[in-house]
Amino acid sequence: MKILNNLKLRFSENTGINVARYILSLIATLLIGIILIVANNADIGVAVRELFKGAFGSKIAIGNTIHWAIPCMLVGIAASVAFKSGVFNLGLEGQLYFGALVAACVGYMIELPPIIHHFACIFAGGIAGLLYALIPALMKLYFKVDEVISTLLMNYIAVLATEYITLLLIRGNSATSTQSILTPFIHKSAELTPIIKGTSATTGLFIALGIILIVYLLYKYTLTGYEMKMVGQNLEFSKAGGVNANKMFVVIFLVSGFIAGICGAVEVLGVNHRFIAQFSSNLGWDGVMITRVAGNSPVGVLLVSFIWAAFKTGAMQMERATTLNRYTMNLLQALFVLFISIDYGMLYFKYKAKKAREAIGKEEK
Amino acid sequence: MSEKNPNLSEYVLETRDICKYYGSLKANDHISLKVKRNTIHAIVGENGAGKSTLMGILTDTVKPDYGDIILNGEKVVFKNPMDAARHGIGMIYQEFMLAPNFSVFENIIVGFEEKNGAFIDYKKSREKVERICHDYGFNLPLDDLINELPVAMLQQIEIVKVLYRGADLIIMDEPTSTLTPQGIEGLFQAMRVLKESGKTILFITHKLKEVFEVSDEISVLRLGKYVGTYSPDSLDQQKLANLMVGREVILQANKKPGELGETILSVKNLSVVDEDNIQRLKNVSFDIHAGEILGIAGVAGSGQQYLVKTIFGLNKAAEGSKIEYLGEDITNSSPRENRAKHIGYVPQDRMGMGCDTRSSIWENAIMGYHRAHGFNPKWLINHKEANAFTDKVVDDFAVKVQSINNNVGSLSGGNVQKLIVGREFSQDNKLLLIEDPTRGIDVGAIEYIWAKLLEFASQGVAVLLVSHELNEVMELSDRIMVMYNGELYNGGKYGELDESALGLLMTGGEAKQYEDFE
Numbered sequence A: 001m002k003i004l005n006n007l008k009l010r011f012s013e014n015t016g017i018n019v020a021r022y023i024l025s026l027i028a029t030l031l032i033g034i035i036l037i038v039a040n041n042a043d044i045g046v047a048v049r050e051l052f053k054g055a056f057g058s059k060i061a062i063g064n065t066i067h068w069a070i071p072c073m074l075v076g077i078a079a080s081v082a083f084k085s086g087v088f089n090l091g092l093e094g095q096l097y098f099g100a101l102v103a104a105c106v107g108y109m110i111e112l113p114p115i116i117h118h119f120a121c122i123f124a125g126g127i128a129g130l131l132y133a134l135i136p137a138l139m140k141l142y143f144k145v146d147e148v149i150s151t152l153l154m155n156y157i158a159v160l161a162t163e164y165i166t167l168l169l170i171r172g173n174s175a176t177s178t179q180s181i182l183t184p185f186i187h188k189s190a191e192l193t194p195i196i197k198g199t200s201a202t203t204g205l206f207i208a209l210g211i212i213l214i215v216y217l218l219y220k221y222t223l224t225g226y227e228m229k230m231v232g233q234n235l236e237f238s239k240a241g242g243v244n245a246n247k248m249f250v251v252i253f254l255v256s257g258f259i260a261g262i263c264g265a266v267e268v269l270g271v272n273h274r275f276i277a278q279f280s281s282n283l284g285w286d287g288v289m290i291t292r293v294a295g296n297s298p299v300g301v302l303l304v305s306f307i308w309a310a311f312k313t314g315a316m317q318m319e320r321a322t323t324l325n326r327y328t329m330n331l332l333q334a335l336f337v338l339f340i341s342i343d344y345g346m347l348y349f350k351y352k353a354k355k356a357r358e359a360i361g362k363e364e365k
Numbered sequence B: 001m002s003e004k005n006p007n008l009s010e011y012v013l014e015t016r017d018i019c020k021y022y023g024s025l026k027a028n029d030h031i032s033l034k035v036k037r038n039t040i041h042a043i044v045g046e047n048g049a050g051k052s053t054l055m056g057i058l059t060d061t062v063k064p065d066y067g068d069i070i071l072n073g074e075k076v077v078f079k080n081p082m083d084a085a086r087h088g089i090g091m092i093y094q095e096f097m098l099a100p101n102f103s104v105f106e107n108i109i110v111g112f113e114e115k116n117g118a119f120i121d122y123k124k125s126r127e128k129v130e131r132i133c134h135d136y137g138f139n140l141p142l143d144d145l146i147n148e149l150p151v152a153m154l155q156q157i158e159i160v161k162v163l164y165r166g167a168d169l170i171i172m173d174e175p176t177s178t179l180t181p182q183g184i185e186g187l188f189q190a191m192r193v194l195k196e197s198g199k200t201i202l203f204i205t206h207k208l209k210e211v212f213e214v215s216d217e218i219s220v221l222r223l224g225k226y227v228g229t230y231s232p233d234s235l236d237q238q239k240l241a242n243l244m245v246g247r248e249v250i251l252q253a254n255k256k257p258g259e260l261g262e263t264i265l266s267v268k269n270l271s272v273v274d275e276d277n278i279q280r281l282k283n284v285s286f287d288i289h290a291g292e293i294l295g296i297a298g299v300a301g302s303g304q305q306y307l308v309k310t311i312f313g314l315n316k317a318a319e320g321s322k323i324e325y326l327g328e329d330i331t332n333s334s335p336r337e338n339r340a341k342h343i344g345y346v347p348q349d350r351m352g353m354g355c356d357t358r359s360s361i362w363e364n365a366i367m368g369y370h371r372a373h374g375f376n377p378k379w380l381i382n383h384k385e386a387n388a389f390t391d392k393v394v395d396d397f398a399v400k401v402q403s404i405n406n407n408v409g410s411l412s413g414g415n416v417q418k419l420i421v422g423r424e425f426s427q428d429n430k431l432l433l434i435e436d437p438t439r440g441i442d443v444g445a446i447e448y449i450w451a452k453l454l455e456f457a458s459q460g461v462a463v464l465l466v467s468h469e470l471n472e473v474m475e476l477s478d479r480i481m482v483m484y485n486g487e488l489y490n491g492g493k494y495g496e497l498d499e500s501a502l503g504l505l506m507t508g509g510e511a512k513q514y515e516d517f518e
Helices: A002-010 A012-039 A043-056 A058-086 A092-107 A114-143 A147-170 A203-221 A225-233 A235-240 A245-272 A281-291 A298-321 A327-340 A344-364 B051-058 B081-086 B105-111 B122-134 B153-166 B183-198 B208-214 B239-245 B304-312 B335-340 B348-355 B362-367 B385-397 B413-425 B443-458 B470-476 B499-506
Strands: B011-022 B025-036 B039-044 B064-072 B075-076 B089-093 B169-173 B202-205 B217-222 B224-232 B263-274 B279-289 B293-295 B322-325 B343-346 B431-435 B462-466 B479-484 B487-494
Touching: A012 A043, A012 A327, A012 A344, A043 A058, A043 A298, A043 B479, A058 A092, A058 A225, A058 A245, A058 A281, A058 A298, A092 A114, A092 A147, A092 A245, A092 A281, A114 A147, A114 A245, A203 A225, A203 A298, A203 B064, A203 B499, A225 A245, A225 B362, A235 A245, A245 A281, A245 B122, A281 A298, A281 A327, A298 A327, A327 B217, B011 B202, B025 B051, B025 B064, B025 B202, B025 B217, B039 B051, B039 B105, B051 B089, B051 B169, B051 B202, B051 B499, B064 B279, B089 B153, B105 B122, B105 B153, B122 B153, B122 B183, B153 B169, B153 B183, B169 B499, B183 B202, B183 B208, B183 B499, B202 B208, B208 B239, B224 B239, B239 B443, B263 B304, B263 B462, B279 B304, B279 B462, B293 B443, B293 B470, B293 B487, B293 B499, B304 B343, B304 B431, B304 B462, B335 B343, B335 B499, B343 B413, B348 B413, B348 B462, B362 B385, B362 B413, B385 B413, B413 B431, B413 B443, B443 B470, B462 B470, B470 B499, B479 B499, B487 B499
Parallel strands: B025 B224, B039 B202, B039 B217, B089 B169, B169 B202, B293 B462, B293 B479, B343 B431, B431 B462
Antiparallel strands: B011 B025, B011 B064, B064 B075, B217 B224, B263 B279, B263 B322, B479 B487
């Protein structure tokens, strides 16, 4: 009992609410998941086993999970940098496309020694994402265009513009459908090395982990990170405290775009080895969901990305082995995000108020 | 009009064991209060004593957890706020509830229009409004738009509005906070007239002087509990303050004249034109010396905020303005630069600009300090140092916290303000720009902040104190200036002018432009 009380003291009310948030959301999602599985005449045990097997059952499975975790981590951290500071960069998808295209071009147009080539491609991809993020940032700063609108719409421009640029680059050769609008393969020197043979789990993992670590350290130990957080928390307060808010806004936007660009580059160098028009299956939105679930914390992004990736690969196996559709998992992921977004703190205080009311009622009797 | 119906009970309103809990906070804890018919009944208490919650329950904007409301001897349960209004309870809020782009007449009748079938009977409504104005002696420009009228007029409109709605019991929530001394006198006149004509007024305030001026009975709330109802004859201000706080308090700041040092801040011909091209400040000039508190009084919205913000760099000064700090030109330099030069700022909007409620106490404490004074190395957060600084602020300023890692949102208003003031006072600042340092906080915290303010000034800090509480300016300032319509007027040295003389200046009467004091 004493230990429990001590624990209680150390956990603040907020921590408690956050723990409850995850547990309750998980339970609610699982319940709905069970209903869905049963409604599809599938065996729950089998479904879960296959899901797990698909994600972690073999070396290849683990490789595939890591393969998906890499872009999830990158785009997730890109989103969290923006969202934590109250900058609604919904243009991750577009920034990622430009990053991928430019990385692919640097990859196949220039010949460089291996490691240097990697960095050249990734850096170029990052810069491309950054420049594409600069446009909405400046539009907000000088013309007060809400970044939610501008970034959202610029996604469509990016997807189609990169497709068009690719067409120009290859001069329409052999392009008969969208799927075949693609750049030539990048040089071998630019390809990221797989860490698990036969899968797309590449050294991109270390790039992603490195960037998450940098962002974590940035928030925890630097004044810039502190200012980035406070600008998001309360802009007026930060201004009065001497933070150059306009500069911070642009910096945050660019950092977010830079990481999104890197994400696109890593996808090209590690997975496709070329730019394929419309290659991303809404990765940008995964990023938004991941940071939402992770509560904008870098460590959270790391964990959630792996869960996200495991769901992605596991769901394929589940689909093959059972009567379930893999979109079931997408549905459950989205539901989880919805449950996470419930304001548990408010519910908790309402509950406390109700209990207090009942207590008075009893007292009076 | 003041006929008394013998069947009516002596008490117009009675609350029995009203309780309202917010979580573990007891906002109202078994409040049983009786209000005599045809009186002005003051309800006093510190912030957080439960006054607003109780009034919310009476007007049904807050649902009680327990307890009964007895109106005219009968128990009533309101269905909604409109129902409370129909029962004759009218509320005049601190912030006026008027639509700015509509006429006075439209604002008065809205929601309770006289109907002619499905249509509004404007003629009948108008007759009714005019009759009320005539009966109670209000002279309102019924066809003017609200946004063209002064604050004191708006309050009269609010009063006519509740009368139009047939209120017998009128609740006024801190009605004097936006008024000049002359405006307050006018309000008290109106309150007496209403009383004469048979209405009952619940007057909520934390200004003790006003309580004694106008009320027939005084009820005191403390920490959500009912302390008692007293006759003004049986109390004085000191006793009432003690009842509110539950212990002895000092109401005077006990200011001692200080030694003036070198000129710290020199403002010359400062003008500000806002985004809508409206001139907010007109050629304002003054000096502040080391060890001096310069108080700026004025009705809210006279330009005080522009003055402070522009000096601090949050607002652009117009061409030709000059702000010198220790002989150095700081016109239009940024808040960051100004903080690095040891200028501190306590903004008026405590929760919006002074702190962030969703961040921890230490994160709030180091804001400003983090760049201006910084850590070693410059770009890193030294957590040890940050904690040490926060602990110092918390200890020196008696901020009641459980842990400096808790969110600021968990603190009471008074403690938040102590934290903000403490943060600015603990950075070796040479100049402090302070707006409304004690607005809406409890007497104990006011007492504390006042004492600290005087202490720091006596150590040679120059203070620019902007306050909407005239009393605060008068108690603390070595020199007083009055801002009216973007211009500064001489309000004399400490104790030179009395409240009514300053009040005249605040409304632009008999003003002479401030030139030089020496």
